[in-house]
Every structure is written in C-alpha cells, then in structure tokens.
Amino acid sequence: MISTLRQGYEARLASLAKDDGANPFASNPFAQGAAYVRGEIVPADEAMVPLFDLGFLRSDLTYDVPAVWDGRFFRLDDHLARLERSCAKLRLTPPLSTPRIREMLIELVRKTGIRDAYVDVIVTRGRMKTGVRDPRQAEAAIYAFVVPYIWIMPLAVQETGGSAIVTRDARRTPPGSMDPTVKNLQWGDLTRGFFEAFDRGASLPLLPDADGNVTEGCYNVFAVHDGVLTTPGRGVLEGVTRLTAVEIARAEGWSVSLTDVPVGSLYTADEIFLSSTAGGIMPITTLDGAPVGGGQVGPVTRRIWERYWDLHSDPKLSFAVDYG
Amino acid sequence: MISTLRQGYEARLASLAKDDGANPFASNPFAQGAAYVRGEIVPADEAMVPLFDLGFLRSDLTYDVPAVWDGRFFRLDDHLARLERSCAKLRLTPPLSTPRIREMLIELVRKTGIRDAYVDVIVTRGRMKTGVRDPRQAEAAIYAFVVPYIWIMPLAVQETGGSAIVTRDARRTPPGSMDPTVKNLQWGDLTRGFFEAFDRGASLPLLPDADGNVTEGCYNVFAVHDGVLTTPGRGVLEGVTRLTAVEIARAEGWSVSLTDVPVGSLYTADEIFLSSTAGGIMPITTLDGAPVGGGQVGPVTRRIWERYWDLHSDPKLSFAVDYG
Numbered sequence: 001m002i003s004t005l006r007q008g009y010e011a012r013l014a015s016l017a018k019d020d021g022a023n024p025f026a027s028n029p030f031a032q033g034a035a036y037v038r039g040e041i042v043p044a045d046e047a048m049v050p051l052f053d054l055g056f057l058r059s060d061l062t063y064d065v066p067a068v069w070d071g072r073f074f075r076l077d078d079h080l081a082r083l084e085r086s087c088a089k090l091r092l093t094p095p096l097s098t099p100r101i102r103e104m105l106i107e108l109v110r111k112t113g114i115r116d117a118y119v120d121v122i123v124t125r126g127r128m129k130t131g132v133r134d135p136r137q138a139e140a141a142i143y144a145f146v147v148p149y150i151w152i153m154p155l156a157v158q159e160t161g162g163s164a165i166v167t168r169d170a171r172r173t174p175p176g177s178m179d180p181t182v183k184n185l186q187w188g189d190l191t192r193g194f195f196e197a198f199d200r201g202a203s204l205p206l207l208p209d210a211d212g213n214v215t216e217g218c219y220n221v222f223a224v225h226d227g228v229l230t231t232p233g234r235g236v237l238e239g240v241t242r243l244t245a246v247e248i249a250r251a252e253g254w255s256v257s258l259t260d261v262p263v264g265s266l267y268t269a270d271e272i273f274l275s276s277t278a279g280g281i282m283p284i285t286t287l288d289g290a291p292v293g294g295g296q297v298g299p300v301t302r303r304i305w306e307r308y309w310d311l312h313s314d315p316k317l318s319f320a321v322d323y324g
Numbered sequence: 325m326i327s328t329l330r331q332g333y334e335a336r337l338a339s340l341a342k343d344d345g346a347n348p349f350a351s352n353p354f355a356q357g358a359a360y361v362r363g364e365i366v367p368a369d370e371a372m373v374p375l376f377d378l379g380f381l382r383s384d385l386t387y388d389v390p391a392v393w394d395g396r397f398f399r400l401d402d403h404l405a406r407l408e409r410s411c412a413k414l415r416l417t418p419p420l421s422t423p424r425i426r427e428m429l430i431e432l433v434r435k436t437g438i439r440d441a442y443v444d445v446i447v448t449r450g451r452m453k454t455g456v457r458d459p460r461q462a463e464a465a466i467y468a469f470v471v472p473y474i475w476i477m478p479l480a481v482q483e484t485g486g487s488a489i490v491t492r493d494a495r496r497t498p499p500g501s502m503d504p505t506v507k508n509l510q511w512g513d514l515t516r517g518f519f520e521a522f523d524r525g526a527s528l529p530l531l532p533d534a535d536g537n538v539t540e541g542c543y544n545v546f547a548v549h550d551g552v553l554t555t556p557g558r559g560v561l562e563g564v565t566r567l568t569a570v571e572i573a574r575a576e577g578w579s580v581s582l583t584d585v586p587v588g589s590l591y592t593a594d595e596i597f598l599s600s601t602a603g604g605i606m607p608i609t610t611l612d613g614a615p616v617g618g619g620q621v622g623p624v625t626r627r628i629w630e631r632y633w634d635l636h637s638d639p640k641l642s643f644a645v646d647y648g
Contacts, residue, residue, distance in 0.1 A: 033454070035375060044454075048372035049380055051359060051467060056373055058511040059383035091519065118455070125515075130357070130368075131442070131474035131602075133542075134522065135515055143375060150455035170501065174534070177497040178512040186510040187382040188502040191449075191459055195415065198458065210498070210534070218457075278455075 001306050002159050008070065009155070012115045013148070030112045033147035036104055041111055044145050054138055055124025059186050062086035066240075067149060067277045068109050068117040072318040074311075076102065078240045079277075086182045087123055092140050094123045101142070108146045109321050116149040118278060122185075152219060152279035153204070158305070161285025161297045163202040164217075164272070166263055167193045172207035172215035172235065180216070181238050190218050201289070204274065204282075206266070209235055213260045219276035220245075221284075223261060223269040224300045230265070233258035241275040241308075244317075248307040254300065271298035273305075281305040325630050326483050332394065333479070336439045337472070354436040357471035360428055365435055368469050378462055379448025383510050386410035390564075391473060391601045392433050392441040396642040398635075400426065402564045403601075410506040411447055416464050418447045425466070432470045433645050440473040442602060446509075476543060476603035477528070482629070485609025485621045487526040488541075488596070490587055491517045496531035496539035496559065504540070505562050514542050525613065528598065528606075530590070533559055537584045543600035544569075547585060547593040548624045554589070557582035565599040565632075568641075572631040578624065595622035597629075605629040 016031065033044030055061040064086070066079035080098050087094055096104065101121060109117055121144040128138035153162045170192035178186055193205030205217050214221060215235050220242040222231045229249050231242060249256045266272060270293040272284040281304050283297040297305075311317050340355065357368030379385040388410070390403035404422050411418055420428065425445060433441055445468040452462035477486045494516035502510055517529030529541050538545060539559050544566040546555045553573050555566060573580045590596060594617040596608040605628050607621040621629075635641050 037375065044376070047375035049375050051361065051371035051373050051469065052368070056380045057509060058515060059509055060511060060515050090515075130471045133476060133518060135518060136522065145375065147454050152457060171498070173497050173501040174495070176495040176534070177501070178510075184512060185381060185383055186502075186512050187384060188508060188510050191382060191384050191414075194457060194459060198460065210500070 001302075002155065005309055006155050009116055012070065016113065016115070028113055031114070033114070033145060034108050034112045035143065035145040036108055037143055041108060044147055047143070047145060049143065050127060052127050052130070053124050053141055054126060054128065054135070055122065055141065055143075058125065059184070060090075060125035060135065061122055062090055062092065062182050062184055063120060063122040064183055065277050066105070066119050068115065068119060068321060069149070069309075069312040069318075071115045071323065072312060072320050073106070073109070074318045075240050075244070076105070076319075078243070082183065082238070082240065083121065083123070089179060089182050091136075092123055092125060095140055095142050105144060105146075106321060108144055110323055112146050113323055114146060114148055115323075117146050118148065118150040119146050120144060150278040152276055153274070153282040157203075158279075158282060159297070161283035161292075162204060163286035164204040164206055164274075164284045165197050165200050165202045165288050166214065166266065167196050167205045167207050169196050170205070170207055172209050174209060175235050180236050183237055187218070193217060202286070204284070208263050211260075212263055214263050214266060217274065219274040219279070219282070221261070222273050222275065223266055224271035224298065225265070225269055227254055227300065229254055229256040229300070230261050231256070231258055232261050234260075239275055241277050241280065244308060244311065245275045245281060245304050248304050248311075249300070252303060252307070269293065271301045273301045281308045325626075326479065329633055330479050333440055336394065340437065340439070352437055355438070357438070357469060358432055358436045359467065359469040360432055361467055365432060368471055371467070371469060373467065374451060376451050376454070377448050377465055378450060378452065378459065379446065379465065379467075382449065383508070384414075384449035384459065385446055386414055386416065386506050386508055387444060387446040388507055389601050390429070390443050392439065392443060392645060393473070393633075393636040393642075395439045395647065396636060396644050397430070397433070398642045399564050399568070400429070400643075402567070406507065406562070406564065407445065407447070413503060413506050416447055416449060419464055419466050429468060429470075430645060432468055434647055436470050437647055438470060438472055439647075441470050442472065442474040443470050444468060474602040476600055477598070477606040481527075482603075482606060483621070485607035485616075486528060487610035487613075488528040488530055488598075488608045489521050489524050489526045489612050490538065490590065491520050491529045491531050493520050494529070494531055496533050498533060499559050504560050507561055511542070517541060526610070528608070532587050535584075536587055538587050538590060541598065543598040543603070543606070545585070546597050546599065547590055548595035548622065549589070549593055551578055551624065553578055553580040553624070554585050555580070555582055556585050558584075563599055565601050565604065568632060568635065569599045569605060569628050572628050572635075573624070576627060576631070593617065595625045597625045605632045
C-alpha cells in the first residue's frame with residue numbers, strides 16, 4: 001500500500017520537473033512554490049514580511065495548513081473553519097473573508113501546478129504605530145504560501161516506523177499561557193524538543209505537560225492498547241488529521257478516547273502513531289530507544305494509514321483543483 | 325525632576341524635526357528610524373524579513389534592546405553580553421561577532437541622528453530548506469532597527485503613576501516551556517495580558533505563574549514593603565534595568581531580595597514599580613483598580629527613578645555616540 005502511494009507520488013514529482021516542451025510547468029516561475037503577500041502572488045523564495053509586522057515582532061498570529069494530494073484539496077473547509085476559530089480567539093479580524101481566503105488558496109495552488117502541496121495560510125496582527133502597546137490598534141495582515149508537500153516523517157520511514165522520545169527537558173506550553181487550540185508558531189518548546197530528540201538519537205519529540213501527561217509535538221499522538229485508541233483530549237491542537245484518524249478508527253469499530261494520556265502509558269502501548277497534515281499517519285516503532293509493542297508497524301496504525309490516504313480521493317472530503 | 329528630564333527630551337525631539345536648513349537631519353531618510361537587514365541599512369519602514377526565516381515561521385529567535393539617551397548608549401555591553409548568553413542557550417551562532425554587532429548598532433544610531441533611541445537587535449535561526457525540521461541545518465540571520473525612544477508608560481503618566489492588573493486569564497509561560505532569561509518574542513501570553521488589562525480599564529498586565537507568584541509583563545516588577553524591595557528571582561527576564569534598579573537601591577541602603585514574590589504581597593505593598601529599557605522606572609499607583617499604598621508615587625520609587633536617569637550620563641555606564 002505504501003509502495004503504491006509512493007509510486008504515484010514520485011511519478012507526479014518527476015512529471016512536474018520534466019522539461020520536454022510539453023510540460024507547461026517547467027518554465028513556471030512558481031513551480032518551486034508561490035506565496036501571497038500584500039495581495040500579490042510571488043515566487044515563494046522571494047516572499048517577504050515587514051519587520052514591523054507583529055507576526056514577526058510578537059509572534060502575534062495564527063495559521064493553518066491544509067494540503068493538496070494528487071491534485072485535490074483535502075478537508076479545506078475544516079481547516080478554514082479552524083482558522084476562523086483561531087482568529088476569533090485571538091481577536092484577529094483577517095483582512096479577507098473566509099470565502100476569499102478559500103479562493104486565494106486555490107488560485108495559489110493552481111498557479112504553482114504542484115499536485116501534492118503543503119498550503120500554509122497565516123493571519124498576523126499586522127503593523128501598529130511604533131511604540132504602541134495596544135494590539136487593538138493594529139491592522140491584521142494575511143500571508144500564504146504553497147510549496148511541495150512536506151513530510152514530517154519521510155514516506156520511506158513510514159514503512160518501518162520512526163523514532164520518538166518523550167522530552168525530559170522541554171514541557172509543552174500550558175493552555176493558560178498559550179491556547180494550543182489556536183494553531184500558533186510559538187515553537188520555542190517544540191524547537192527545544194527537536195534538539196533534544198536529535199541529541200538522543202531520535203527524530204521526533206513528544207512533549208509532556210506539567211501533570212505527567214503527554215501532549216503533542218508539531219503533530220498529535222495516538223496510543224493503542226488492546227485495540228483501544230487514546231489521544232490527548234486537552235492541551236493540544238484539535239488536529240484535522242487527528243479528527244480524520246478518530247473518524248476512521250470509529251468507523252472500523254475501534255474505541256477511541258480523547259482523554260488525559262499519562263506519559264507512562266506510552267511505554268506499554270501496542271502501537272503509537274502521530275497525525276499531521278504534513279505526513280499523515282506516522283507510525284512510531286521506537287520510543288526512547290526501545291521498541292514499541294513488537295517494534296513493527298501495527299495493524300491498527302496500518303489500517304488507519306490506508307484509509308487516511310484513500311479518503312483523499314473521496315469527494316465528500318476533497319475536491320479537485322482545476323489546474324487549467 | 326521629571327519635568328526637567330521631559331523638557332530636555334522634548335527639546336531634542338523638536339530640534340530633530342526642525343527643518344530650517346541648518347538641521348542636517350531634516351532631509352535624512354533615516355530620521356524616523358533605520359534598520360539593518362541583510363548587511364544593508366534601510367529606512368525602518370522599508371525593512372523586510374523573508375517569510376521563510378524561522379524567526380517568523382517558528383519565532384525561533386532571541387533579541388535585545390539597548391537604548392540611547394541624550395546621545396549616549398546606556399549599558400550597551402550588558403545588553404550585548406545578555407544577547408550572547410541568549411544565543412548560546414538557543415544554540416544560535418549569530419552571523420556577526422559581538423564587536424561587529426556593537427559597531428553596527430552604533431553606526432545605525434549615528435545614521436538616524438536620533439538622540440533618544442530604542443535599539444532592537446534580533447538574531448533568528450534564519451532559513452532552512454523547506455520541509456526540513458532540523459534547526460541545526462539553518463543559517464542564523466541578524467536584523468536590527470533604531471527608532472525614536474519608546475515609552476511603555478508615557479513620561480506624563482510617570483509623574484502620577486500608571487495602572488496595572490494581575491491577570492486572571494493569562495499565566496506567564498513557564499521556564500520549562502520557554503526560558504524567560506532568553507529574551508524572546510513569543511508574546512502570546514503577554515498579548516493576552518494586554519487585552520485583559522485594557523478590558524479591565526488598566527494599561528499594563530502583570531502575569532502570575534502557576535504557583536501564585538507574580539512574574540513579569542514586558543518589564544520586570546518590584547514591590548516595596550517598609551523600605552524593603554522584592555522582585556521575582558526566577559521565571560523572568562534578567563533585565564538590565566532591573567539590575568540597575570537593584571544596584572541603585574542597594575547603594576541607597578535599601579535591602580533588595582530577588583525571590584518568589586507571591587501575588588498577594590502586591591496588594592499590601594507600599595509601592596510598586598516596573599522596570600524596562602523602554603520607559604525606565606515606571607511607578608504603578610493603581611493595582612486592580614485600587615490605590616497602591618497611598619496611591620501616590622512613593623519615595624523609594626522616586627529616588628530610584630531619579631538615580632536611574634542620572635546614571636545615563638555616567639561614563640562608567642554610558643558613552644557618547646559620535647553623530648559626526
């Protein structure tokens with residue numbers, strides 16, 4: 001199943017890069033990615049943000065990341081609904097309405113010709129008069145970019161599963177400081193976690209909270225014990241891929257509990273997997289250097305993985321981009 | 325004393341703006357501020373940061389803010405030493421050495437002609453290849469800007485004292501998530517605090533931690549009880565203005581304790597003041613809508629305020645910028 005998905009994906013990547021005169025995208029300045037800044041579309045590499053944008057000077061922003069797979073946007077409206085909720089929680093009024101953001105993102109993907117795309121839309125507080133400390137006086141700004149699909153865990157690694165650690169050094173920022181249901185780029189704790197993971201010979205960090213429960217990385221996490229799935233019910237992003245995984249698991253007849261997941265329970269799990277738009281369903285087969293369950297990708301993870309990618313062609317959850 | 329300081333400051337502001345042919349700065353494109361980006365000096369308003377700089381896309385950065393007062397840099401080397409420590413803690417190697425950063429900042433101030441300046445230097449993780457999650461592969465970037473001096477509390481308000489609240493809604497991000505001794509721009513909690521302060525009719529938030537101690541805002545805080553000063557000893561920025569206030573208080577014979585400061589103790593304080601490079605020593609005479617002590621700026625705060633500004637002309641702590 002992974003090999004089939006991978007073949008199709010790699011064939012699309014190769015055809016995008018082909019320059020035989022018949023490929024309209026070979027000379028496309030946006031073929032490596034495009035960005036929307038100040039109402040204009042520019043090659044991704046050239047996209048700039050004003051230094052005085054509070055998105056930079058205060059990380060005062062929220063964002064969302066829908067993806068396009070095989071030319072189809074997946075659950076775009078779920079991502080846009082979450083973006084709306086995030087903006088409301090931050091008291092941010094985006095300079096474009098949700099339908100206009102939707103159009104803009106589709107247009108951006110269309111312009112790149114990229115058929116497997118990572119789509120990032122960011123709403124910032126924008127600029128305010130220098131020295132003013134009142135965020136109500138700022139005018140919100142919006143940025144977006146489309147680049148080739150990003151794999152937090154490379155597809156090749158997904159075949160046998162990746163390695164994670166529970167961080168000892170970094171704890172997830174608590175909701176009372178920064179609400180994690182507002183998708184944000186205050187990645188200080190996560191970056192610290194990535195450094196610790198690399199230092200300890202692993203690839204991906206999982207951050208605990210102060211109560212001894214696991215939270216998330218830049219992805220949600222699921223544990224499987226005797227066919228029962230658990231995933232943190234609070235203090236984490238309400239991931240769209242997490243939702244999809246929950247829906248799939250329940251449709252398959254497995255019980256899923258959104259609840260506190262004690263760190264200790266990860267070490268007795270039969271299976272662990274991560275979920276994120278950037279990589280999908282990512283099996284973890286090594287935790288803190290030791291095998292998870294039998295050390296192989298387990299049957300629950302494998303089944304959810306398969307259904308997850310199948311759903312990307314389901315017209316109820318996806319629609320085709322008209323690349324013209 | 326405030327009125328003297330204010331007269332000098334306002335006279336300098338007025339002379340900068342004067343366009344009588346004799347003022348070499350009137351036609352200066354940098355008179356409103358200048359920024360250093362990618363090795364070039366540009367008018368502050370035009371300064372741009374690449375969207376893909378991890379300083380924007382992850383708030384993966386640190387910064388520092390020295391100031392220039394009446395043409396003299398104050399404690400610049402203390403700020404640069406802290407910037408070095410912050411970079412080391414984040415495993416960031418700035419693209420310029422500290423002596424080069426020092427020169428660059430002086431040159432930037434000189435170019436603007438601004439004699440009372442807020443100077444901001446930011447070191448970011450820089451860019452890395454799209455999709456890579458390994459911050460070790462990024463190349464650090466540096467940005468700086470100089471704008472007219474910023475008052476977190478306007479000088480006019482400092483005469484009678486400002487209003488603050490202890491936030492109910494926002495708690496300060498704990499050190500286990502983001503080390504506050506690394507000066508950072510992950511202001512989600514502070515921004516939330518400012519919204520709450522405005523909602524509650526005050527100007528400035530003070531954030532508690534999860535243990536019921538006060539931490540900071542975008543400034544340090546001091547409480548005075550019977551001539552004894554306390555200021556939070558951990559979980560806060562090790563402010564240069566805080567250090568100056570501690571040094572002044574001790575030189576005046578007052579005892580200062582860097583310790584846990586329970587939120588409750590603020591409500592029994594004779595005096596409360598904040599300290600920050602952007603505003604100096606800022607008296608708080610109203611807390612949660614009620615007067616602090618007698619509701620007037622107290623003698624300890626007033627004395628530290630006076631000494632603080634006096635020290636700005638002390639050659640041991642400051643040096644003159646050669647504006648040419």
